[in-house]
Amino acid sequence: MADVAQLAGVSSQTVSRVSNGDAAVVESTRAKVLDAMKQLGYRPNSAARALKRGEFRAIGVITMGLSSTGNVRTLEAIAGSASRAGYAVTLIPLDAPTQDNVKGAFTRLDELAVDAVVLIMEVHLLDTAALTLPPHVKVVVVDSDATGRFPVVDTDQRQGARTAVRHLLDLGHATVWHVAGPEESFAAGRRAEAWEAALREEGRQVPPLLRGDWTAESGYEAGLRIAAEADCRAVFVANDQMALGVLRALHEQGRRVPDDVSVVGFDDIAEASSFIPPLTTVRQDFARVGEWCVDAVLRELRGETVTGVRLVPTVLVERASTGAPRRG
Template sequence: MEERADDPRVWRAPSIIDVAREAGVSAQTVSRVANGMDIVRPTTRDKVLAAMDRLGYRPNSAARALKSGRFRTLGVIMSGLSSYGNMRTLEAIANEAAKEGYSLTLTPLWTIAKAGFSGAFARLADQAVDGVLVVLEAHELHESDLERVAGMPTVVVTAGDSHPYPSIDIDQTQGARLATEHLLELGHDTVWHIRGPEDSYSADDRAASWAATLRAHGREVPPVIPGDWSTASGYAAGRQLAADPTVTAVFAANDEMALGAMRALREAGRGVPESVSVVGFDNMGMAADFQPPLTTVHQFFDRVGTAAVGMLIDQIEHRRRTPPGLVGTALVTRASTAPPPATQPPR
């Protein structure tokens, strides 16, 4: 049997007319209260608000947006949703947006080729957002890919500096320097590096800083060992490094690769840190539970997400463009690092 629109079994959202009837006022008065106008007497406003609560009425945000020109919605274009850093950043973005009274519309970007980015931006524009946060890091993103955002408030997170838009990022250079210097200060002659993917800005910055730190200390720069952020690639790199008895210190560009490398080293009879010290990057929640607990670089993803939302809202509400910013890192020292074997104190 077909259900009629006026059938009481068919739920519908309460309307402004329903609220007016419940409160005993005109629909125009309800509209004024819903839009925060101060020309309604306090006793009448209280009566209307009470009626809204009883009926579960919510003002039509789309209609208010047409009047104000604001949708109270931020768009997010993000690649690599499965990565630890991006998920932590997205969590911080969502929390800060909610705190500031904005909702989010997320568009995952499975490919960051130009057509993919353009399509993602077009979808967000159709959904009426006030501004866009672009969370990408791969090299395929160029200034031409961001041409569509002209006139739209935009902040770019961790996507290099080849664009003219306000941006915020982790200080990758500082983090890699801290990791490398820690191992040198323990007495290791040099540090080997398992880098991230070739198309990653973050991996580029960490590898460049590792090499620059070694040169600044007058140390040999070993060949880079390629990786792809995965535990499997770290394991393959660890097997390669374990075969070289001169290797005593390894800096992996993320914690997952460090985990894989430590497993390969142990399997080859190279104890961590008795034979080889290992440092990671990220400080994942489980890093302290690795065996041994992992020395790593802590990235403040929460600060990045919070700052990105603040920068975007500054553009939307105050037309103010914040200069590019960097969020610092911190070295977290645990049991995976020690002096090299020849200099370790007797146990």
């Protein structure tokens, strides 16, 4: 800074004011200082400036791994929205969803200096009283039941599942089978609850629930069970990856889609339109989830009180994997 001041013919204080964007600096002086910075290759110390301002322009994200499509696309949306708002993102992925791991992640983010934290949680962890988080950190949660403790942003899982079931019933199917995600997932739980509720409201038989782990392999195993059920004519699968496995199993067992069995997925991954047949699915608006998360963070940082749950609507995307039940 002293070298810049000497070259520009100004005081070090003036260089500091230019570095901090002080609007009171005369434009001709600012131009001389910026030119001197350029000549000397000077870059302001962002960490020192952050400490002085009391903000770091960084958002931490803690996520339960990067293996699921939902987590990756949500993270991508948060990062993009944060960048547009002038914030960097620091990611801490967790191998196991334990209280100690979450506390450790907060400690690490505190060391890395972030202004707020977004948690992408799929497990029943934040609703346990034993988990205490740093009181000074602003927190927003994705996909959790942390209502009352932290603001929550989520896809409207129940609305999406109801739309899928309603679509199949409207096509004329007597009932709808379901391949659910893992028990520890909030999203899977909400989709399964909505599937059962929609059937009961219509007075339809509720088939036994089949469960997978979000992978195509687990969907394939469930698909073999479905293929063996002659009365199964429609199935709602909790994500597109498992739906891919279901489609493969039905094909191998000679059950045609949609002539013999209609299949609906959830997520609308990029490859869904290239499945054979192209998959009818519930589209999640991950971009909107990311925007709303960052919006909640920025509002908290401005001192606003942010509470409750914001649900992002879903849309059914109809393709060739569903149709009216074949008669006879």
